[in-house]
Amino acid sequence: MNQEQKSQKRFISLKVKWAIGTALGVFVIFVALASTLFWSFTSDLLSQERQTVNHSVSTISRRLGAVDAPQFDRQNVQQALTKHQPDSRTGRFYRTPVVEGLADSHLVVTVYDRSQRVVFTTGLPERKLVLHSQKSAELVKGDRHRILQACRPVYQNGSQHLLGYLQVENPLTVYHQRFKHLALIALLLLLLVILLSGLLGYFLTYLLLEPLNSIHSTLEEVSADxxxxxxxxxxxxxxxxxxxxxxxxxxxxxxxxxxxxxxxxxxxxxxxxxxxxxxxxxxxxxxxxxxxxxxxxxxxxxxxxxxETTRMNNLVKEMLDLSRAEQVEIQFRDASTVVNDVVKQVYNDLQMIHPDFTFILDDDLHRPVKVQIHRDHLEQILIILCDNAVKYSTRRTEVHLTLSKNFNAVEIGVQDFGEGIPADETKKVFDRFYRVDKARSRKKGGNGLGLAIAKRLVEGYHGTISLESSLGYGSIFRVTLPIADDDQK
The missing domain is CATH 1.10.287 (Helix Hairpins)
Structure with a gap:
């Protein structure tokens, strides 16, 4: 009982598992996709900021290179940066001096003299002057987060005379603001996607598992009764x-x-x-x-x-045969036999057992044909039908056996010229223990199970059995069996 209770406690609905699995799958896909897009966007943004720093360094270096002095000082640097000067690329004058432009910018420009003393700055630099071998701006560690920094020596225009050094820092304020903003949006979208995917997965699982729930409830009802x-x-x-x-x-x-x-x-x-x-x-x-x-x-x-003991033995044997006939569909599913050989064997046996009867075999197949039935069962069906034909043939002692092909099936006919069966009783002869004339059938040793056994055997192999009879003229039983798959042409 404790094990059963533990098992029930450990039970987790497949819907929940599917919803969690769907959410995890979407989470992984979303994170991979969002990370790719996030990295691409931030890389482009950082590249733009680096271009801004590099362009500012080039522009300011050209301005400062025009200083006519041994080295930088506050006055000549300020004068160089505030002086109107045409753009080397367009030839047009700047609309505003560089200093005013830098004041509106987030860049921190610092100018050093030859002794690396600060002579001009637009803000408080986060790092001291460090000359880099690369000309492009580099990411370096700042006070709070990473910043872009570019350092370059400034030479007097047209000569190799060193005037001082230029350092431009970009604290990446806009970059970090957008980075945080995008990260927040991505997080909110991630939570929303996980929630929606979980709900959608649960809903889809509910729809998909509805047949399984129906099977489960049906099983519970069948188990109870x-x-x-x-x-x-x-x-x-x-x-x-x-x-x-x-x-x-x-x-x-x-x-x-x-x-x-x-x-x-x-x-x-x-x-x-x-x-x-x-x-x-x-x-x-x-x-x-x-x-x-x-x-x-x-x-x-x-x-x-x-x-009565003999009759009981025969009755029990027939009832066991009938019980076995109910299961041929499972036990002999792939059985097959050559129908010509079995009919010929039964025909020869009947001639020997009943020498006073005339048996006629008409085989229209003209070649061996396999049908889907076990050999013993086909023989049992033919013996039941032929025994009935012999038992109820009182005047004309003659039985006809016929073999013919009908599409993908073989038809076996057993015809007698005996008493016949009333039209209103032809459908009842295949019922268990049914006898047309019970008193006469008992005298002839019948229990009313033979035709029931034959019918169940034929139907077990997906065949059909039918009866045509005329009272006083005889009867004909027709058995149709499907041709085996390996024999169909």
């Missing part, structure tokens, strides 16, 4: 779950049929054995009372007991 006639509601969608529902219903149909067969078998046994058991008991009581002194009573009772 195996005799209940409940089936799974199969969806109209032509998918694997619909096919699973159909197969499950087919399995339930087979199980229900086995239960019905078992109940019917028990009922038939108890019903059909009641009469012979009563006869045996009655004669046993007669023997007990008068058998010791009356030889006639003794002999009569012994003969009756022997006769």
């Amino acid at each position: 195996p005799t209940r006639d409940v089936r799974v509601k199969v969806s109209t969608a032509n998918d694997e779950l619909a096919e699973l529902g159909r197969m499950f219903n087919k399995m339930l149909d087979q199980t229900q049929r086995y239960i019905d067969q078992q109940s019917q078998f028990v009922g038939d046994v108890s019903h059909e054995l009641r009469t012979p058991m009563a006869i045996i008991q009655g004669h046993a009581q007669m023997l007990q009372r008068w058998g010791k002194n009356d030889a006639k009573v003794r002999d009569e009772s012994i003969n009756a007991i022997m006769q």
Whole structure:
């Protein structure tokens, strides 16, 4: 009981698992995609900021290179940066001096003299002057976060005279603001996507697992009461779950049929054995009372007991045959046999057993043909039909056997010219224990199970059996069996 309770506690719905799995899958895909886009966008933004720094360094270096002095000082640097000067690329004058432009910018420009003393700055630099071998701006560590920095020596225009050094820093304020903004948006989108994907996964799982839930509820009902006639509601969608529902219903149909067969078998046994058991008991009581002194009573009772015992043995054998016939569809699913050989063998056996009868075989197949049935079962069907033909042929002792092909099936006909069967009883002859004339059938040793066995065997191999009869003129049974797959042309 404890193990059962633990198992129930560990139970996690497949819907939840699917929803979590879907959310995780979407999470991984979204993170990979968002990371790629995020990295691409921030790289482009950083590249733009680097270009801005490099362009500012080039522009200011040209301005400062025009200073006519041994080295930089505050006055000549300020004068060079505030002086209007045409753009080397366009030839136009700057609209505003460089200093004013830098004041509106987020760049920090610092000018050093030859002794690396600060002579001019637009702000408080985060790092000291460090000359780089590369001309482009580099990412370096600042006070709070990374910054872009470019350092360059400044030479007097047209000579190699060193005037001082120029350092431009970009604190990447805009870059970091946008970085945080994008990260926040990505996080919110991620949470939203995970939530929506989880809900969508749960909803889709609910729809997809509805057939499984139906199967589960049906199983619970069948487990509680195996005799209940409940089936799974199969969806109209032509998918694997619909096919699973159909197969499950087919399995339930087979199980229900086995239960019905078992109940019917028990009922038939108890019903059909009641009469012979009563006869045996009655004669046993007669023997007990008068058998010791009356030889006639003794002999009569012994003969009756022997006769009923024989009939009981035959009845039990036929009922077991009928019970086995119910399962041929499973046990002999792939069986096949050459129909010509079996019919020919039964034909020869009948001629030997019943020499006073005339048997005629008409084979229109003209070649060996395999049908889907076990050899023993085909032989049993033919013997049942031919025995009936012999039993009820009183005037014209003649039986016809025919073989013919009908599309993808073989038809076997057994015709007699005996008593015939009334038209209103032709459909009942295949029922269990049914006899057209019970008194006459009992005298001929029939229990009314032969045709029921034949019908079940034929149907077990997906064949058909039919009867045409005319009272006083005889009957013809037609058995149709499908041709084996390896013999179809």
